[in-house]
Amino acid sequence: MENKIVIDEKSFQRMEKKEKDLGTVYHRSLWKDIVSEIKSNPAAILAVIFLTIIIIAALLAPMSPYDPNKLDLANKFAEPSMQHPFGCDEYGRDYFTRSLYGGRVSLLVGFSAMLVTVLIGTTIGIFSGYIGGKLDMFLMRFTDIFLALPSMLLMIVLNTILKPGMITLILVLSLFSWAGVARITRAETMSLKERDFVLASKNLGAGSLLVAVQHILPNILGPLIVAASLGVASAILTESSLSFLGLGISIPNASWGSMLQAAQSHILDKPMLAVYPGMLILFTVLSFNILGDVLRSALEPKIVK
Amino acid sequence: MNTLVEVKDLSVSYFTYAGEVQSVRDISFEIKPGKTTALVGESGCGKSVTSKSLMGLIERPGKIKEGSKIFYEGKNLLEFTEKEWLAFRGKECSMIFQDALVSLNPTLMIGKQIMENLENHNGEGLSQAQIRDKARQMLELVGIPDAELCLKKYPHELSGGMRQRVMIATALITNPKLLIADEPTTALDVTIQAQILELMKQLQEKLGMAIIMITHDLGVVADIADEIVVMYAGKIVERGSNEEIFYHPRHPYTWALMNSVPRLDLDNKEELVTIEGNIPDMIHPPKGCAFCSRCPYAMNICAEYPPEELDLGEGHRVACWLTDPRADVSGIPFQTGGAKDEQ
Amino acid sequence: MNNRPVELEVKNLKKYYPAGRNHTLKAVDDVSFTIYKGETLGIVGESGCGKTTCGKTCIGMIENTAGQVLYQGKDVHKLSKKERFNFSGKVQMIFQDPYASLDPHQKVYNIVAEGIRIHKLAKDQKEEERMVLELLDMVGLNAEHAMRNVHEFSGGQRQRIGIARALAVNPEFLFCDEPISALDVSIQAQIINLLMRLQKERDLTMLFIAHDLSMVKHISDRIAVMYLGNMVELSDSSELYKNPLHPYTEALLSAVPVADPKVSHQRKKIMLKGDVPSPIDPPEGCRFSGRCSKCSEICTRVRPELVEVEPGHFVACHLYHSANR
Numbered sequence: 022m023e024n025k026i027v028i029d030e031k032s033f034q035r036m037e038k039k040e041k042d043l044g045t046v047y048h049r050s051l052w053k054d055i056v057s058e059i060k061s062n063p064a065a066i067l068a069v070i071f072l073t074i075i076i077i078a079a080l081l082a083p084m085s086p087y088d089p090n091k092l093d094l095a096n097k098f099a100e101p102s103m104q105h106p107f108g109c110d111e112y113g114r115d116y117f118t119r120s121l122y123g124g125r126v127s128l129l130v131g132f133s134a135m136l137v138t139v140l141i142g143t144t145i146g147i148f149s150g151y152i153g154g155k156l157d158m159f160l161m162r163f164t165d166i167f168l169a170l171p172s173m174l175l176m177i178v179l180n181t182i183l184k185p186g187m188i189t190l191i192l193v194l195s196l197f198s199w200a201g202v203a204r205i206t207r208a209e210t211m212s213l214k215e216r217d218f219v220l221a222s223k224n225l226g227a228g229s230l231l232v233a234v235q236h237i238l239p240n241i242l243g244p245l246i247v248a249a250s251l252g253v254a255s256a257i258l259t260e261s262s263l264s265f266l267g268l269g270i271s272i273p274n275a276s277w278g279s280m281l282q283a284a285q286s287h288i289l290d291k292p293m294l295a296v297y298p299g300m301l302i303l304f305t306v307l308s309f310n311i312l313g314d315v316l317r318s319a320l321e322p323k324i325v326k
Numbered sequence: 327m328n329t330l331v332e333v334k335d336l337s338v339s340y341f342t343y344a345g346e347v348q349s350v351r352d353i354s355f356e357i358k359p360g361k362t363t364a365l366v367g368e369s370g371c372g373k374s375v376t377s378k379s380l381m382g383l384i385e386r387p388g389k390i391k392e393g394s395k396i397f398y399e400g401k402n403l404l405e406f407t408e409k410e411w412l413a414f415r416g417k418e419c420s421m422i423f424q425d426a427l428v429s430l431n432p433t434l435m436i437g438k439q440i441m442e443n444l445e446n447h448n449g450e451g452l453s454q455a456q457i458r459d460k461a462r463q464m465l466e467l468v469g470i471p472d473a474e475l476c477l478k479k480y481p482h483e484l485s486g487g488m489r490q491r492v493m494i495a496t497a498l499i500t501n502p503k504l505l506i507a508d509e510p511t512t513a514l515d516v517t518i519q520a521q522i523l524e525l526m527k528q529l530q531e532k533l534g535m536a537i538i539m540i541t542h543d544l545g546v547v548a549d550i551a552d553e554i555v556v557m558y559a560g561k562i563v564e565r566g567s568n569e570e571i572f573y574h575p576r577h578p579y580t581w582a583l584m585n586s587v588p589r590l591d592l593d594n595k596e597e598l599v600t601i602e603g604n605i606p607d608m609i610h611p612p613k614g615c616a617f618c619s620r621c622p623y624a625m626n627i628c629a630e631y632p633p634e635e636l637d638l639g640e641g642h643r644v645a646c647w648l649t650d651p652r653a654d655v656s657g658i659p660f661q662t663g664g665a666k667d668e669q
Numbered sequence: 670m671n672n673r674p675v676e677l678e679v680k681n682l683k684k685y686y687p688a689g690r691n692h693t694l695k696a697v698d699d700v701s702f703t704i705y706k707g708e709t710l711g712i713v714g715e716s717g718c719g720k721t722t723c724g725k726t727c728i729g730m731i732e733n734t735a736g737q738v739l740y741q742g743k744d745v746h747k748l749s750k751k752e753r754f755n756f757s758g759k760v761q762m763i764f765q766d767p768y769a770s771l772d773p774h775q776k777v778y779n780i781v782a783e784g785i786r787i788h789k790l791a792k793d794q795k796e797e798e799r800m801v802l803e804l805l806d807m808v809g810l811n812a813e814h815a816m817r818n819v820h821e822f823s824g825g826q827r828q829r830i831g832i833a834r835a836l837a838v839n840p841e842f843l844f845c846d847e848p849i850s851a852l853d854v855s856i857q858a859q860i861i862n863l864l865m866r867l868q869k870e871r872d873l874t875m876l877f878i879a880h881d882l883s884m885v886k887h888i889s890d891r892i893a894v895m896y897l898g899n900m901v902e903l904s905d906s907s908e909l910y911k912n913p914l915h916p917y918t919e920a921l922l923s924a925v926p927v928a929d930p931k932v933s934h935q936r937k938k939i940m941l942k943g944d945v946p947s948p949i950d951p952p953e954g955c956r957f958s959g960r961c962s963k964c965s966e967i968c969t970r971v972r973p974e975l976v977e978v979e980p981g982h983f984v985a986c987h988l989y990h991s992a993n994r
Contacts, residue, residue: 028627033625033626033627033647033650033652033653033654034625034626034654035623035624035625035626035654036618036624036625036626036628036629057343216769217764217765217766217769217770218769218770218771218772218773220730220764221762221764221770221771221831221834222772222783224730224757224761224762225757225761225783225784225787225788225834225838226753226754226757226758226784226787226788226838227783227787231787235772235775235783236772236775239772239774239775240772240773240774368853368854368855368856369853485944485945486716486944487944488944515715515716515880515945516715516880516882516921516924516925516926517715517920517921517924517941517945518715518944518945519924519926520923520924520926520938520940521940521941523926524938524940542853542854543854543926544854544926544928545883545925545926545927545928545933546926547928548926548927548928548929548930548932548933549926549927549930549933549934568930569930569931572928572929572930573930582855583854583855584928586854586855586857586858587854587858587883587928588861588883588884588886588887589883589927589928589929590882590883590886590910590922590925590927591910591927591929591932593907595887597862597865597866598858598861598862598887599858600855600858600859600862601855601858601859602859604823604825604826605823
């Protein structure tokens with residue numbers, strides 16, 4: 022079905038050529054990749070929604086009318102109601118508010134630990150991978166030691182020895198997770214440094230520092246983001262475990278782990294006291310893990326021909 | 327029958343995240359039995375997609391559009407059931423690829439892979455021993471020394487040229503009427519390429535199959551092809567016999583392609599003829615002639631309406647507005663016909 | 670050609686790699702040649718011949734096992750840090766894979782400006798901008814492309830960016846490692862034209878490595894043919910085609926497809942038997958002896974030297990040595 026061809030006197034004249042054709046542009050950005058990958062995965066959408074809610078809620082925790090630590094024995098073990106959506110614990114403290122404050126702690130510790138981990142791990146990893154040789158061997162054996170240590174036990178020991186508090190907690194958590202990040206960044210660096218564009222840069226006379234910062238670092242962001250997301254999940258879980266054992270955040274401050282611990286003794290008659298913090302830990306960690314997975318598949322190299 | 331395969335109004339699109347990529351747009355051509363047809367074009371022109379359509383290998387997100395027809399000995403392939411495809415692929419029509427190392431199973435012995443093809447299409451009910459014997463014969467036919475020994479080897483133990491020969495043996499053991507070769511020599515060294523091309527010509531004489539040769543190397547085309555189909559941006563711009571296309575190209579793209587390749591036997595150091603610009607966007611293909619934006623002789627009508635295919639006789643067809651008697655043909659170096667060295 | 674000064678001199682260059690216990694991969698085995706200022710030398714050969722290794726060793730990217738490479742008189746493998754820095758401003762490289770040779774996260778502007786910044790060739794930001802735009806214009810791109818990201822460009826355009834990057838430091842010598850192999854035919858022509866034009870305008874000396882003999886003949890003044898780590902023939906491009914002396918060169922030339930059906934069907938084809946052998950533990954004597962139709966007894970024992978048998982035409986083959994003796 023051809024459209025009727027309309028011919029006028031100009032039809033067969035030579036065409037006026039515009040500027041040279043630039044060629045097609047398919048805009049692909051990191052962000053767009055991630056967003057489209059999330060949109061196609063229902064679990065990912067839920068994870069993102071949940072994390073957004075939790076983060077906002079944690080930030081807004083101080084807006085709660087209740088003091089999370091103030092005793093109010095009149096409300097001991099109150100049932101969930103309009104004033105107390107999660108009810109109250111054995112000291113009459115609003116459980117919902119405590120959950121929010123606990124969330125603040127977990128998220129803060131989680132993100133901070135992740136940041137320190139990534140900082141240390143990336144620096145050592147790039148350094149080791151780029152320079153190679155004996156330094157690489159030495160650093161990697163050093164890293165191996167940290168990977169082989171029984172982290173949980175040592176964290177318990179360290180937490181008992183050192184002054185308790187959030188800073189200690191963050192440092193201890195980072196101490197046992199930087200090694201994994203170092204390994205990943207070292208592997209990426211080693212494969213990147215043989216790539217043509219790195220050789221081209223060196224050929225132009227670029228020094229090692231310039232190459233590392235300008236060329237290697239931006240190109241390992243992908244696996245790094247994935248590791249970071251999974252790192253937050255792992256940190257939150259570990260922090261909760263330590264707090265559960267009484268070695269993390271000290272009472273009376275709320276932490277999901279310590280709330281779980283306190284709920285242990287009432288598990289038979291007041292099971293919900295354990296369920297609320299437990300579910301929060303579960304969903305937060307799960308969401309970060311899902312996010313990490315989604316990021317990993319979003320950042321896989323896709324070829325556009 | 328004079329025509330082995332007749333492709334009519336074939337359109338294939340890939341539905342990607344960025345949109346619908348119209349890889350092949352409404353093309354029609356024929357394959358004659360026992361002859362070699364070359365599909366020539368650059369990346370993105372749709373030649374590989376066309377060959378995959380012939381084998382029924384278009385998968386999501388690709389889709390062959392409604393109205394497309396591919397007739398093989400009178401039957402429409404696109405209406406085949408899966409069972410009919412299985413009987414067709416490997417028996418009537420076989421395919422060999424560019425990289426033999428990737429196409430052969432690295433964990434299976436060569437002999438097993440060749441035999442597998444015949445076992446799948448064992449219409450004559452041959453025994454295992456007979457199949458094995460045939461596999462050995464095929465290896466000898468494709469020029470592999472120590473064929474018996476080779477049956478027990480693994481792909482990585484052979485060189486690139488040998489692997490390509492094994493692929494050819496695997497494809498031809500069922501004596502297909504059509505062999506599709508998708509850039510079979512692009513990854514090979516030039517002396518090995520010469521051997522493989524020579525082998526393919528000999529085998530065609532012996533076995534009589536038609537060959538569809540997909541390539542972008544004009545030298546290979548000149549050597550092996552009887553018929554040439556030139557594709558650009560999903561459309562066929564020109565087709566005809568080997569000599570017609572090389573010596574009397576009528577389409578600006580064909581002409582530019584012929585002249586952008588430096589000649590080993592000629593001594594001129596002038597600038598090569600280039601085709602300025604880039605391949606157009608196949609998600610929003612141009613509404614007129616596909617080559618319009620890069621054509622140095624484009625006219626206003628070229629941007630508006632796609633040209634109709636004109637039959638110049640002897641199977642030479644071209645789709646270009648310059649063939650219209652009203653077209654302004656001043657300054658065009660090829661309308662009079664003849665390659666550069668004849669002028 | 671001989672009255673121009675010597676730019677690059679290669680003397681008995683060897684590059685060996687260990688290949689397992691008691692095995693050696695002799696990628697480059699005693700190669701000597703000279704490149705004069707302003708000329709383009711093309712090196713051709715098939716896989717395993719060592720041309721890429723040879724080229725990369727010549728510009729100091731790879732360490733040499735033995736022999737010397739002198740650039741403007743200085744040994745490229747014995748440069749001090751400062752000399753190495755100056756060297757990087759004089760000798761530049763174009764890479765083969767346009768998709769791997771550009772940092773996928775950089776903008777085009779920064780890629781081209783990198784060399785300018787490292788060598789401090791611009792007084793201020795404005796001059797740097799001017800230089801970058803000028804370079805882009807020279808390779809056929811324009812200002813609009815400068816702020817785009819690299820992954821938006823096609824293979825041919827990326828090669829242009831790579832060329833602009835290399836030329837940003839004003840080099841005198843350009844090493845092209847198969848710069849067009851990964852490109853479409855019509856784009857190859859664009860890049861070849863560009864390189865030839867730039868060479869003329871800037872009086873560059875070029876070392877051009879490729880396996881496409883037609884392209885190499887078009888762009889090179891002289892061509893060297895390598896086989897399994899040895900240089901077997903070296904002469905003017907047109908002379909090489911008209912009068913190939915080495916049997917391998919003859920076979921190679923006859924195997925190159927010609928885009929002309931009549932010529933293609935009429936010419937004599939020399940078919941080599943067998944495959945290209947491996948450069949691991951190569952045989953004694955002439956490397957080509959196993960596949961050569963004119964092989965004689967001495968060829969399996971003694972490796973022929975690269976000798977000038979006609980003015981400007983070198984060949985390493987016993988057929989011509991005995992004639993000369």
